[in-house]
Amino acid sequence: MIAKHFDTAGLPPEDRFPFWHELTAQSYFASWASSPDADDFLASVSGLDLGDVRVQVMTMPPVDCRRTPKLVRSDDPEQYMLGLFLDGDGTIDLARESAPIRPGAFFLIDSSQPFRSRNGRSTVLSVHLPRSAVAPHVRSARGPGVRVFPAAGGVPGVLGRYLTELVRESAEYSAADRTHLAAATTSLVSAALAQWLGEREPERSRDQVLLLRIHDFIEEHLGDPGLSPRTVAERHQLSVRQLHRVFGSSGQSVAAHIRSRRLERCRFDLADPSLGARSIQAIAARWGFGSPSHFSTVFRDAYGVSPSDVREAAAFDPGTETQGPGTRTKDERRSSWSAGRTRRAFVRLHDGLPSNL
Secondary structure (H helix, E strand, C coil): CCEEEEEHHHCCHHHHHHHHHHHHHHHCCCCEEECCCHHHCCCEEEEEEECCEEEEEEEECCEEEEECHHHHHHCCCCEEEEEEEEECCEEEEECCEEEEECCCEEEEEECCCCEEEEECCEEEEEEEEEHHHHCCCCCCCCCCCCEEEECCCHHHHHHHHHHHHHHHCHHHCCHHHHHHHHHHHHHHHHHHHHHHHCCCCCCCCHHHHHHHHHHHHHHHCCCCCCCCHHHHHHHCCCCHHHHHHHHHHHCCCHHHHHHHHHHHHHHHHHCCHHHCCCCHHHHHHHCCCCCHHHHHHHHHHHHCCCHHHHHHHHHHCCCECCCCCCCCEHHHHHHHHHHHHHHHHHHHHHCCCCCCC
């Protein structure tokens, strides 16, 4: 598991603040901290450990943190922390400059610079990553004073939604996802910083960007019966051969991916009690299957049960689709959707780029 969660409520009141202080110092970078609620400090931390990159949401009482020059000299992991208040607010003092931080604005902290941060009762989303991972792309991030950036619109807006979704679905990711999630997170943070600082967006693999575009296009057009490798290729100004080459890294053919995503949408709808009055044929047609018999065959091949089995099982037990092969709980279905949402959030970074990269 790469998901992490900690809640001080499980500790004796007198141990809560010291443990939280030690945990945050070891996990990120050392600072001196105090709180008016230190005698009964109720805080929680949830997030993802992606190796060199960590994403978390922390809910906490008022805290005053100071990272002194002495602490910087003795313990400097050379990291950036990019934070976003989801609730509450705070103030950061850096290089004789003080800046209030409100919900809707990112703030950037460099572990190599002394600072003081103060917050009321609040919830803060943050991403911690090596400065070296961002430095090749964003040269001016280490400027003097407090760095505060709007979190709305463009790449910053995508970044905020992506990080929130990443933490919300953290329990569904495995160690095998760690490298890809770390790379995607670093790329998004670098792109956001580049936009804020007016620098050129970092270069990425053209094939990777194009593949993300293709996935997004397919998701948006699953209900179109005419969706096919040829139409996908034409939309992206590629030959079908070029499309298959780009898609090759995904481990599925284009046609197989379209079919599996349509089946997933159908199964989701069949397992939804609120759609019980809609016929199986109507659900299949909604997601691009023109032939009821063909749909029934490919559905059974994919899941080992018939569409009617899924519907009956959902009516009997709304929490589970079926007891046959391919069984997934409602939470697992939601996880599958979240993966699509995360991918679509990432691909919107590139909406301004030419479609024939």
